[in-house]
Amino acid sequence: MTFTRPRSYHHGDLRGELLVRAEETLRESGVDGLSLRQLARDIGVSHGAPSRHFRDKQALLDALALSGFQRLDTLFSTAVLGGTFAEQLEGIARGYLRFAIENSALLELMFARKHSPNAGTELPAAAEAAFLTPVALIARGQADGDVVAGDIQRIGLAAFASMQGLATFVSSGFAPAELAEEMLSDVVTQMLDGLRPRS
CATH class of the missing domain: 1.10.10.60 (Homeodomain-like)
Structure with a gap:
């Protein structure tokens, strides 16, 4: 044997x-x-x-969460390499939705560990760094007249809440995965409508 x-x-x-x-x-x-x-x-x-x-296991969880935020950072940075404001926003939205659906357990861990008092400073810093690109995109959109005036962080949070809501619906089975791309197009359209300056 x-x-x-x-x-x-x-x-x-x-x-x-x-x-x-x-x-x-x-x-x-x-x-x-x-x-x-x-x-x-x-x-x-x-x-x-x-x-x-x-x-220990906690250090492993922190390393997984850190890796997740670093991947998000790369994903967002790639999405804004070219195109119009609307195309870049759609690139970020599609990338985030795909990441959130394919890695729902990881995403949940990422945000849980980010807020853990034991996570140290590296993890919150990585989370902040990952979301600098979408925030900068919204700031550029405001400067160019494509985005309504207001607090950039609040505007960005509202936009991401829409994407996260759709990702949660799909990953939990509440919404069919085969309709995710079509539904995302609707969410992006609604986001762009909501972000446009009011006359």
């Missing part, structure tokens, strides 16, 4: 592999299904190996 012993060390990017597997587990089983020991078993390393990168 042959059996494989877990490796006591790892030749590749163990931290990266742990995060990938942790995100898969989060998607399949939620936060309660995550454990460092199980992750070690899943990728075939000794049960102590993950502790070299994450001192």
